[in-house]
Amino acid sequence: MPAILTVPCRSVSAVIDQHCHAERRQRFLELLGGAAAVIPAAPLVTHHADCEWPFRQNSDFWYLTGFDEPDAVALLLPHRPEGERYVLFVQPREPGAEVWTGRRWGTEGVVHHFGVDIAHPLADLPTLLPDYLHGAEGIAFRVGHHPSVEPLVLKAWAGQLDRQPRVGSAALALVAPCPLLHRLRLQKTPEELERLRKACGISAEAHELARQAAAPGGSERQIQAVIEQHFLSSGARGPAYGSIVAGGDNACVLHYIANSDVLRDGDLLLIDAGCSISDYYNGDITRTFPINGRFSGEQRALYELVLEAQNAAIASVKPGGTAEEVHATALRVLVEGLLDLGLLAGQVDSVIEQGAYRHLYMHRTGHWLGLDVHDVGAYRLGEHPVSLSPGMVLTVEPGLYVSDRLPVPEGQPAIEERWKGIGIRIEDDVAVRDGSELACGHEVLTAAALKDTADMEG
Numbered sequence: 001m002p003a004i005l006t007v008p009c010r011s012v013s014a015v016i017d018q019h020c021h022a023e024r025r026q027r028f029l030e031l032l033g034g035a036a037a038v039i040p041a042a043p044l045v046t047h048h049a050d051c052e053w054p055f056r057q058n059s060d061f062w063y064l065t066g067f068d069e070p071d072a073v074a075l076l077l078p079h080r081p082e083g084e085r086y087v088l089f090v091q092p093r094e095p096g097a098e099v100w101t102g103r104r105w106g107t108e109g110v111v112h113h114f115g116v117d118i119a120h121p122l123a124d125l126p127t128l129l130p131d132y133l134h135g136a137e138g139i140a141f142r143v144g145h146h147p148s149v150e151p152l153v154l155k156a157w158a159g160q161l162d163r164q165p166r167v168g169s170a171a172l173a174l175v176a177p178c179p180l181l182h183r184l185r186l187q188k189t190p191e192e193l194e195r196l197r198k199a200c201g202i203s204a205e206a207h208e209l210a211r212q213a214a215a216p217g218g219s220e221r222q223i224q225a226v227i228e229q230h231f232l233s234s235g236a237r238g239p240a241y242g243s244i245v246a247g248g249d250n251a252c253v254l255h256y257i258a259n260s261d262v263l264r265d266g267d268l269l270l271i272d273a274g275c276s277i278s279d280y281y282n283g284d285i286t287r288t289f290p291i292n293g294r295f296s297g298e299q300r301a302l303y304e305l306v307l308e309a310q311n312a313a314i315a316s317v318k319p320g321g322t323a324e325e326v327h328a329t330a331l332r333v334l335v336e337g338l339l340d341l342g343l344l345a346g347q348v349d350s351v352i353e354q355g356a357y358r359h360l361y362m363h364r365t366g367h368w369l370g371l372d373v374h375d376v377g378a379y380r381l382g383e384h385p386v387s388l389s390p391g392m393v394l395t396v397e398p399g400l401y402v403s404d405r406l407p408v409p410e411g412q413p414a415i416e417e418r419w420k421g422i423g424i425r426i427e428d429d430v431a432v433r434d435g436s437e438l439a440c441g442h443e444v445l446t447a448a449a450l451k452d453t454a455d456m457e458g
């Protein structure tokens with residue numbers, strides 16, 4: 001076996017083409033004002049010994065460059081003249097290395113294929129960086145995330161500050177690129193929505209296959225294999241995150257990824273899995289169904305409650321709404337239902353205010369989705385929740401988890417044994433759409449994954 005396994009992917013996607021990346025860079029350059037941005041690529045990450053994980057590009061770097069090799073650094077330089085504003089440092093062509101790790105585009109390749117103005121070998125970064133940053137009003141760099149690049153940026157910046165009394169100018173501020181960049185990433189373009197539809201479509205198909213494959217006596221791992229086989233055979237890179245295949249009480253462990261148990265007659269199976277496609281857009285779907293094809297009375301009651309909460313929450317996704325309202329909508333339906341079932345006691349408002357439901361529902365109802373599964377972008381700006389607007393994509397994923405792992409809050413009823421071991425989550429990916437295009441104000445990207453009670457028993 002060769003000692004180094006990873007082959008960088010050289011494909012350039014059909015829908016998100018270089019034109020899209022160039023537009024993003026232009027918008028980012030405008031937002032930067034006079035600050036020069038330093039955006040590093042991801043490094044290869046060791047799995048064990050000298051074997052590495054498959055390469056996963058840094059999402060900010062990918063968003064701006066579409067370049068899928070490790071060990072590169074992009075400079076966006078609004079203070080430089082046209083034709084010198086996009087500089088990329090890359091690993092140079094080197095047949096002796098490429099025969100182990102795959103073809104590289106090299107400095108000439110990135111100029112011809114990736115719209116780069118000027119390219120250099122990465123080894124030249126320490127000597128050239130100070131000159132490129134010279135004349136910028138600030139330096140936009142994410143401190144704390146890029147240990148090999150950070151000392152170079154700080155050294156270049158320190159040099160400028162030292163010389164400022166003599167030369168009269170220096171980048172006075174080190175600023176975070178993230179608020180600017182992540183504001184752009186939060187708002188998906190039509191091309192990005194198309195890619196998310198693709199990721200969600202493959203993910204939904206996998207869930208349908210998984211439900212057909214599940215039966216008492218099988219194993220969680222076999223179902224994981226069905227799902228991930230479909231991701232790969234559909235051309236996706238693989239799972240977007242560790243697939244959760246959780247039978248029975250395992251579903252009450254939110255990040256259960258061991259997938260090492262058998263599937264038991266009478267249990268539910270919770271599957272939280274989604275794929276990552278070639279340009280890193282992700283699906284994130286959860287479905288829960290009875291392994292033997294029939295809900296018990298308790299399972300059905302809780303499943304229908306979570307489904308009602310999720311449908312109400314999805315209906316609240318529209319321009320002008322907020323992620324906070326989506327959560328509040330789901331939470332109120334869940335708490336009202338739990339009060340009716342006797343799993344909670346008291347008045348709905350005070351149960352919510354006191355958080356007296358958190359032993360049964362301990363997470364939020366969703367997150368932004370995009371190049372990262374838990375995608376970037378603010379949920380609040382100071383006191384104000386961010387308003388939903390067309391192009392934003394979020395998950396809607398209420399759940400209920402009945403176990404004795406967490407103590408029952410004072411004043412709340414003890415949980416009868418018949419409810420325990422039931423963990424249910426239903427998760428869809430939802431794009432906010434202009435009301436003039438879609439009257440409901442949203443599009444459920446994962447609608448191909450069935451979720452009605454009768455379908456879960458089919």
Ligand code: GLY
Nearest residue numbers: 241272284397427
């Ligand atoms: N699969 C991760 C999540 O649902 O947030």
Ligand code: MN
Nearest residue numbers: 284395397427
């Ligand atoms: Mn999610």
Ligand code: MN
Nearest residue numbers: 272284285427
């Ligand atoms: Mn999920």
